[in-house]
Every structure is written in structure tokens, then in C-alpha cells.
Amino acid sequence: MKWLRWLLPSVALLVVLALGWVLFGGRSQPTPPAASKVAAASLRDPALLAKGEYLATVGDCAGCHTAQGGVRYAGGRALATPFGNIPVPNITPDRETGLGDWSFEDFWQALHSGKGRHGELLYPAFSYTSYTKVSHDDALAIFAWLQSLAPVRQKNMTPALAFPYSVRNSLKAWRVLYFREGEFKPDPAQSAEWNRGAYLVQGLGHCNECHAARDTLGGTPQDVHLSGGQIPMQNWYAPDLSTGRNGGLEGWSAQDIVDLLKTGQSARGAAFGPMAAVVSGSTQHLSDADLRAIASYLQSLPSREQPAPPTTPFDARTLAEQGTKVYAKHCAACHGKRGEGVAGVYPPLDGNSSVTEPTGINATRMVLLGGFTPVTAANQRPYSMPPFAQQLSDAEVAAVVTYIRRTWTNQASIVRAEAVSTYRHTPID
Template identity: 70%
Template sequence: MKRVLLVVVVLLLALAGWWLLRTEMPSPVSPSANRLDAAALKDPSLVAKGEYLTLAGDCASCHTAQGGARFAGGRVLPTPFGNIPAPNITPDRETGLGEWRFEDFWQALHSGRGRHGELLYPVFSYTSFTKVTRDDALAIFAYLQSLPAVHQPAKPIGLEFPYSVRNSLKAWRALYFKEGEYVPDSSKSAAWNRGAYLVQGLGHCNECHAPRDSLGGSKSNPSLSGGQIPAQNWYAPDLSTQANGGLAGWSEQDIVDLLKTGQSTRGTAFGPMADVVSQSTQHMHDDDLRAIATYLQSLPARAPAVVETSPLDTKPVLAQGAKVYAERCADCHGRDGNGVPGVYPPLNGNSSVNEPSGINAIRIVLLGGFAPATQGNPRPYSMPPFAQQLSDSDVAAVVTYIRQSWSNHASLVMARDVIENRHTPID
């Protein structure tokens, strides 16, 4: 019944989008914009700036297929509505951006429209990229145009009706998309504004670290409050360092260390975040990482989490979990759950352990934990998978024990939660 209602809503949105779209056409490109492309894009300093910005924006992660040429597209991005392959953004004239002008690129990044004015699916995070300044967008475009051209045709989009109706995006955008460059806050420091610009815009952090509704819209109030990543079954934690935040108690250095090396005294990057660190943040300047930390530390405190109590007697589950923990986990993470600094991450007070769903801890126990190899930590310790050694009830018990021990007070997980995630792919 819920699916039927959702389809009806999407059809209504499609109709509304068609009606609104009939009279709206993309703005024409001026001749001066064409001259700008040829005149400015060869500047070595502009290209170098653009290379850095593409790293900060983690562009290669989505636009590079496993084993494929960098930026040549082909990676399939899963969504709850179907799969969408990332396009080729090398300067190939037939299959990439070779025929694009800067104004075309700016329109895509800033307005979420393709070269011919078509509405782009928001799996391309223009809801965040709209905040990128025009100067930075020009630098990114100059760098992409400097790359070797790779001929790789686009794969077909895997959206089923009614989600394949592009006109429905017009109504979706009216609900969830606010176009506009980042406007600095004059009451804040330069570092805060730089961090806000990177987090809100190019870094597009809220695309993962925020809950989404049934139409795929991101809830941004409060900002960066954490949410399950659609179709990937990982939970991106709340990023506030204030009371009840996912990073409560984290220092500026803790945040910088995690982004630079994949590991800090407070936690380790696993899952999708490990890829972000490996491909993006480890390459960023320390000043930018500290600016990000400054901004995250300014996020407001959160309301205390409401932990559901179980009507069942949890003592047997906790006893079972304690037994599994002592046998499988304590040697590395310690009986006190505090781990070994710089080697094994703490479980006590860990945001990935305490996140609301329990998905992260379940998946790491089942599939193992693999921190990114970075210049600052080239040989990280990894956690082995226990999917073959532990039953569903054992995994549920040890995760529940970890989530309710020491300073942790998260909800319990059930064996059915483990079953649901046991065969879910990593990406």
C-alpha cells in the first residue's frame, strides 16, 4: 500500500513538474562566455587549483569505475529508485565534456541542469555544489579539460517508471533544492567561513550525514545530524561535537587526524568514509582541514537520544555478548572498550557504535573493518570479518553488549537485523 501511494505521489509530482517546465527554458549562453573558455582554461595555476578542488570534492570516487580510467565514468551509483551510472567527465568530444563550454559546466554544478537544459538527477549532488563559487567552478572545469580524453560511452540509466520521468524533478527541486552560491557570514571568522564553504558546498557532507525521506529529499535542519546512506546500508553519524552529538568531545586535532590519516584517538574511518579519506581528505591542506574542524565544532548541541527499552529480559543477551566479546574482541579493543591509541579504535563512546540503527557495528563485525591506507598511516591495522565464525544471535549479542557497555547507551539489535545485513554488499 505504501508503495502504491508513493507511486501516486511521484506521478503527481511528474505532472506538476511538466506543467512548470513547459515555459521554463535555460538561459542562452552569451558569445563572451564562449571566448572565456578558450582564453582562460590553459592557465597552469588555474588547472592546479582545479586539481586540488576536485580532490576536495571527491569527484573521482563517483566518476571512476573500479579498474577503469580516472574520471571516465561508469561507476554505478545505487539509489532506492534504481541505479544511475556516473558519466564520463574527461574531455572526450563524443562521450565526455569535450564539447562543453564553461557555462554548460556551471549550469550543471550550480543549477543542476545538463548541457541541453535537461534536469539532472540529484544523485549528482548539485543540491550542495550550487554553493561552489564561480571562480572555483572555472578552476575545476579547467582541470577536467586538461585531462587525457577517454572514449567511454555512458551506460543506460536504471530507473524504472515513474522515477524515470525527468519532469517530476521540477517539483522535487521545488521541495528540496535552493540554488545559490555560498554567502560568507560576516560575523564569523575566515576559518569558520572556509570550513562552512567546504562542508556545505564542495565537500557535500550533508548528502550523506543527513536523513532522507521517502522521495529522497535531504532533511537539513538541523544540519549534519546523521542519517542512513540510501541503498548502501551504512549510517553516516551526526557530526556535532557538542552535547549528544555524534562527535561529542572530539577536539579539532581529532577531526583533523581522522580526515588526514583515517584514524584518530576517538575513532577510525570505515565503510564509505574510508574511501572519502583515501580519495579526498588526506590530500587536503591542513589549513582547510582545520577550517572544517572549526565549522563542525560550531554545530549546535543535539537533543538527547531516545533509547527504546525492550520488554524482553536482556540479561541473557548481554551475558552472551560479553562472552563473545571476551573471546573475540577484548584482545584488541580492551576489556574497557578503549582500544589502543593509534592502533585499534575505541568502542567506548564511538559514534559508529552508538549511531541509532546499529547497522555500522553489525556490518563491521560481519564483514570486517578496513581503514584506509594513507600517507600518514600507510599500513593500518584491519579487523577480520566474523561472518563465518559467529551466528546471527552471536553477532546481535556482541553488538548489543558493545552498544550498552561502558559509557555507551544505544539500543539493542536483534538477530533479524543481522540477517538483513549479512548478505548486503559493501558498496
């Protein structure tokens, strides 16, 4: 079965590549020039540098372009994907291993068009599918900031991708399916705040790169937007971000969203796993105005269709009964008998999107590995949840997770012990 799981997407990719070549003849989309050459002196303007530093924080550039324990923005790590490992480049201004010899036009081409300095197609682990929406002026500010950093000499690694994904020309077909080049266009029917939020979420924030499902080719269809999806290779589920009916954040107020992005915790839930790192490195540093703009945009997302009721196999009652005992012994003291939590301390479990997301991955991994909210300027001593991997068996974890997913107002599917065993041995990152 392992070779079959590899073969099917590989065959599909080859078919798509052939079709794309027939239809488009290998032609790439024309890229408009990035205006005139930028004078080096203008890149040293203090206001431009301050703006660029802020925007690089909004985009959480350091989150990917920094190895653990390494120099910020100097690369030195590889992103694991279902198709192989893709190195993250050094983006300090070192002339040999970084962006020191890059012009702004080179940088704009990478950000806006997904093409390298010499026109090579970039792998979409670099989220140019979102960054294409970034404005020319904002891109210039980010480039100026990166050029102002101290250069770090750190050689870039080479991709480790299996055939046919190692063939860069295969990206021509991939781009036909999944990439639409173009800057963000404000909606005149919406407020300035809404448009600012839409620009941040769709562009630099690149939220859809995690919060949407990907298919076997690693792409996100154009009509899938912030509706939730499993993060490849990380085994965390990024929830649907709609606050409307049946949305992943149903019932969340604008203030709930602002609180979570600013402090890592809100009355409706807390940030764990990959989102904790995003809050720590990026969103806590955003201005209050930008956080409110993001909340305004997310609250405008449409309601979702009523999900199909989860199937209830014969062992659901047994799991729930066992889970009741485990919950009473290990969980109720903090999260409450009714899953109500303690405001500002322990997140509620009733109605919590991390508990009720479709897969059960998030709740399972937090029971096993613990839940650690980020340390932020507004919440410098957050409470954390201890891991229970050493105390609870796979069956007990499955039981208590099933219990919290199917109790109070929660109506999610059960979690089986076999799934717990898989997640028990999955690294956090």
C-alpha cells in the same frame, strides 16, 4: 508488502508533481549567465590547473566518476538508488562521450543549476544540491583541470529507473521541494576560517548528501543538516557530525577531526566503510589549513535534542550476558576490557559514534565483514579488524553488538539476530 512500499512513494511523487505543475506551471528557475565566454587559452594557465586539481580532489569527483579498475574520471559505473540505477558520466574531454564539446557555461549550468548541456534536468544522484554553493572561480578551475585530462572514449550508460522516476519532468516538483540554487554566502559574523570550513562542507565536500536522512522521495528537507542518516542502498549509517551535546561526535576535539580526515584514524574513532574511501581519495590530500577550517565549522554545529531512551525488551539482559562472553573471547584483546582501545592502533568502542549510531548497522557490518581503515600517507600500515562472519552466528553477532552498544557509557538500542541476517547478505558497496 513489497508492492506497497513501492506504491506509496510513487503515489506521493505523482501528487507532488501535479501540485508543482499547478503552482509553478512547469517553469524552471531562471539561471543567471555565467559571465562571458571563457577563452580557451586561459584554461591552460598552470596555476588554474593546479587549483582545479586540488578542488576536484576536495570534491572527490573521481570517487563517483571512476569505475572499479577503470580510468579516472571516465565514468563507466552506475549508482544504485532506491529508484533504480543512475549512470555516472564520463567527464574526460572526449568529444563524443565526455565533456570535450562542453563550454564552461555548460559546466557551470550543471554544477550550479543541476541542468545538462541542453537544459535537461539532472538526477540528484549528481549532488548539485550541494555543488550549487561552489563559487564561479572554483568551478572554472575544476573545469579547466578536467579539460586538461587525456580524453577517454567510454560510452555512457542509460538510466534504469522505474516509472514514474524515469520521467525527467517529475524532477520539476522534486526541485521545488528540495533544491535552492545559489552560491555560498560568507557569514560576516564568523571568522575567515569558519567560512572556509562552511564553504567546503556545504559545497564541494557535499557532506550533507550522506550525513543527513532522506525521505521517501529521496530528498533531504532544508532544515536537516549533518544530523546523520542511513546511506541509501549501501546499508551504512553516516553519523551526526555535531560535536556538541548529544551530537554524533560529542566530545571530539578539532584535532580529533583533523586526524581522522588526514590519517583515517583518531583518538575517538576510525574511518570505515564509505568514509574510508572518502579519506583515501579526498580528505587526506587536503591542506592542513582546510582541515582545520572544516573542524572549526563542524565544532560550531548546534547541540542536538536529548534522544529518547532506548526501549529495553525482555531479551536485552540475555543478549548482554551472551555478548559478554563473545566480547571476552574475540574482542577484548584488541579493544580492551573497558572498550578503551589502543591509541593509534585499535579504535575505542566506548563513546564511539559508529558503535552508538541509531541503527546498529555500522557495528554489525564491521563485526561481520571486518573493519578496514584506509591506507594514507600519514598511516601507511593501518591495523584492520578481521571479519567474523564465518565464526559467529547471527545470534552471537547480535549479542556482542548489543553488548558494546549498551555497556560502559554507551546507551544505544539492541540489535536482533534478524537484522544481522539481513546485513550479512548485503554487499559492501
